[in-house]
Amino acid sequence: MDDLKKLSVERLRELARKHLGKGHSRLRTRAQLLAALTGALKVSSAGAADPTGAPVPADSRVRVVDFPPGRKGRVRAEHTAPKGGRRGRTAPPSGSGSTPRTAAPVARQGAGGGGSNGSTRGAGGNGSAGRGDGSGGARRPRAGAAPSAAPASTPGPVAPRVEPVVEEAFFETPQMPRRQRHTPVPLEQPEPGPLASPREVGTDAPLLLVRDPTTLFVFWDFRRELERGAALGLREPRVLLRIYRGADLDRSLELPLGARSTYVSGLASGEEYTAEVLLLGRDGWTRPIGNRSGARQLPPGRLEVRTLRLPWSEPLGRGPGASAAAPGREPLDSPRRLTLPSSPGARGPGHGPSPSGGPRSGRN
Amino acid sequence: MEMRPPRGALLLVLHAHLPYVRHPDDEDHLEEEWLGEAVLECYLPLLEVLERLAADRVPVRLTLSVTPTLLAMLEDPLLVSRVGRRLERQRALAEREVRRTAHDAELHRVASFYQARLERLAELWSVRHRGALVPAFAALADRGLVELIASGATHGFLPLLRTSARAVRAQVAVGVAEHVRQLGRRPAGFWLPECGYYPGLEQVLAAEGLRFTFLDAHGLTDAEPRPLLSVHAPAFTESGVAVYARDPEASEQVWSSEVGYPADPVYRDFYRDIGWDLPTDALVPVVGPGRPRRATGFKYHRITGRGPDKAVWDPELAFARAGEHGRHFVQRVQERTRALVTRMDRDPLVVAPYDAELFGHWWFEGPAFLEALFREAARVGLSVVTPADDLQAWPEAQVVAPVESSWGEHGHASMWLDPVNDWIPQALHGCAQMLAPFADAPRLDQVDERALVQAFRELLLAQSSDFAFILRSGTVTAYARARVQAHLAAFLELVRAVRAGSLDPLRLHALEDRDPVFPSLTLGPFRE
DSSP: OGGGGGSOHHHHHHHHHHHTOTTGGGOOSHHHHHHHHHHHHHHHHHHOBOTTSOBOOGGGSEEEOOSSTTOTTOEEEOOOOOTTOOOOSSOOOTTSSOOOTTOOHHHHHTTOTTHHHHHHHHHTOOTTGGGTOHHHHHHOOOGGGHHHHSOTTOOSTTGGGOOSOHHHHHHSSOSSOSSOOSSOOOSSOSSOOOSSOOOSOOBSSOEEEEEETTEEEEEOOBOHHHHHHHHTTOSSOEEEEEEEETTEEEEEEEEOTTOOEEEEOSOOTTOEEEEEEEEEOTTSOEEEOSOOOOOEEOOOOOOOOOOOOOOTTSOTTSOGGGSOOOOOOOSSSOOOOOOOSOOTTOOOTTSOOOTTOOTTOSOO | OOOOOOOOEEEEEEEEOOOOOOOTTOTTOTTTHHHHHHIIIIIHHHHHHHHHHHHTTOOOOEEEEEOHHHHHHHTOHHHHHHHHHHHHHHHHHHHHHHHHTTTOHHHHHHHHHHHHHHHHHHIIIIIISTTOHHHHHHHHHHTTSEEEEEEOSSOBOHHHHTTSHHHHHHHHHHHHHHHHHHHSSOOSEEEOGGGOBOTTHHHHHHHTTOOEEEEOHHHHHTOBSOOTTGGGSOEEOTTSOEEEEOOHHHHHHHHOTTTSGGGOTTSBOSSOOHHHHSOHHHHHHHHOTTOOOOOOSOOOBBOOSSSSOOOBOOHHHHHHHHHHHHHHHHHHHHHHHHHHHTTOSSOOEEEEEEEGGGBTTTBTTHHHHHHHHHHHHHHHTOEEOOHHHHHHHOOOOOBOBOOSBOSSGGGSSTTTSSTTTTHHHHHHHHHHHHHHHHHHOSOOOHHHHHHHHHHHHHHHHHTBHHHHHHHHHTSSHHHHHHHHHHHHHHHHHHHHHHHHTOOOHHHHHHHHHHOOOOTTOOSGGGOO
16 A cells, blocks of 8 residues: 555545545545545455455456566556456446446446456556547446445445455556647547448558648558457557657557547648557557558748847847837748738638639638 | 840739539539639630730730630530520520619619620620630630640649559649640640649659649748749759749739738629529529529629628729729739849749639629730730740759648648548548559450549549538538549449449449540559
């Protein structure tokens, strides 16, 4: 339990929300959180019980391993569930005993026979899992409903708060963010997908298109055998898109498994980028799909020529606003806006199309 | 070779384009009317202006790109007959309007103007050109008034097709081939659809023997190394293709809805139309019974100012103002090039490219502006040149590497690559991948080859930048989406049928009949 002291208040609150259920929000200070969590977790670790109260075999615990080799401190569950338990790749149907990865421990208690398997699956949940798919969130019971959800026959002194494998839950979300999500995953597509789409062909690498000097559009539609090969053995894979600036990794983006494209913005104009698509398993394993893309250079951003007129008599520190700004110097001829005898703001040809809709309207 | 002293010059480019729209089964298809509108409001008036200038011995050198889809529609007997029918309906409407407005002198004057104008257009269409505008453009080129240049086969936005080199090559090669077939001459230049350029594209142009193209200003000014003469001279790319850059001021003067000439309050308001103002019954002769309202082209009001209250349009005043603006434009070009001529060892250019449909459709008085521009340029001695004239006179230019750019919103691809339309380039890439192995096959069954050529045709049609543009601008989005989907679906149907050996000849014939564009198309331009 000393490990609790190493956690941030935010992480402690997260654990409290998970393990203490209703009322955890009344815990204000770090000390209160530590005290409450220590008490709760002692109970569960002493019992090391599965949701039905049966002891969990010692070898189903989680242990810390280096993953990938050379990277310290990453955690992976050792799957040593009893025989017959599923090493769930995908969430089984509701009521089968296994729970979606976002399910709280109390839900597993009411789930019946698949308890040990459920505990294994629970290990893989992380803080963002609730956003991963709608089904997980839909099945998650409220913490306050836990006591009534527990079977009447459940043994154990504090059954509703029993966590099958405490360490597993403790380690399930590393304190350090594993991958920053620079680009939020869009919640909804603004347009329906195309009805007619070539599915027979696939690419070997992602493809990059330039949208503007700081934004790339990356899309891919890998050959199915490439996708299947990359997914083999990965649990609950998500798509990981890596963007390289030259030879250096610029950023990694996690995307839902079905993602086929994304916009990557905030890139450096004028620079050359490549992209690589990988599958990221729940336990952190990654496997590339196909090859890295060809390089795509972003166009340069617009250069601005700035000048400042600063009379010698003016003291520094008053800011440029104190003096008159010189007109911008531009190379050779300066194309500048011309005042014409026109109606300001009147709708002209660049304004928009007619209701009948001309195709060549509103350009430029 | 001794060079003459530099002098300022104007390089005026009009880009005439409409997407391919043909609906044989619908007599009154709304989107098909785009062609009729453009013919009556833009192309016929432009031809009229150019011929009048030629008759008055005013020197004219205009660079004009006419896209293959527009050429195809202008030669399509069905569509040509429908343009003629539209003209007759307009004339009938003019007659009704003259009667309807008899009690109001101001409105009646406008209605009478429309009637007289339509009579003149009918004479031009039926008697002078006999419904054949493509030979009319070719004749202008023969007489040296116009330099015709090619464009993409279906106006595909090339920077977004670049994931398939074949697709880009095909747009350029089919565009050039159709130009040759329909206009009877090889083009020296190429209009990049939407001015969409990416580094390396010039090699595709060079492979087709094209000598010059046009970029938006930043495509050249941000080039590496920076062009010494900014947008006022062409630069050569490593491949030898010259690039001209759009002049920002000249663009704004004509394009801007805030400060441009067309925003002048005396000009005709584009949006106020009797199609929206009159009772539905009164519109039946024009729009057909049970059809939704639509613009008729009969607009009685001028821009006036902000807000819905509009004064009645005065044609005399408006055309006089267009003349003033044409002269003002020339004066500004002269002022600017005069300042540059002492600092340059070649002709300083003002490159002014516009959509041809701006003049007459969006800016009704636009053709009068063009006429005044040419007359004033001749009067004051401003040279109006084409790129071929310029490159022959000044064959030396700086070598640069232009940057990816377009003349769309924000100068890049965001208009055609957006969450509302980014499914299109993805699907197009997949289709290009599907077609590639068939195109490279050494031998194909004759019917299969016909089917694959039709699939290629469908792919080209789906690549049109117009549909992605419409989806982004939010105008007739249902139509644009349906069109892309229909072409993609037809493509997939044909390729899958060839692959499965289940091709239905009747179905193939129906698809060929639906969009009979590019009749000489082969798989050649798509081959590796």
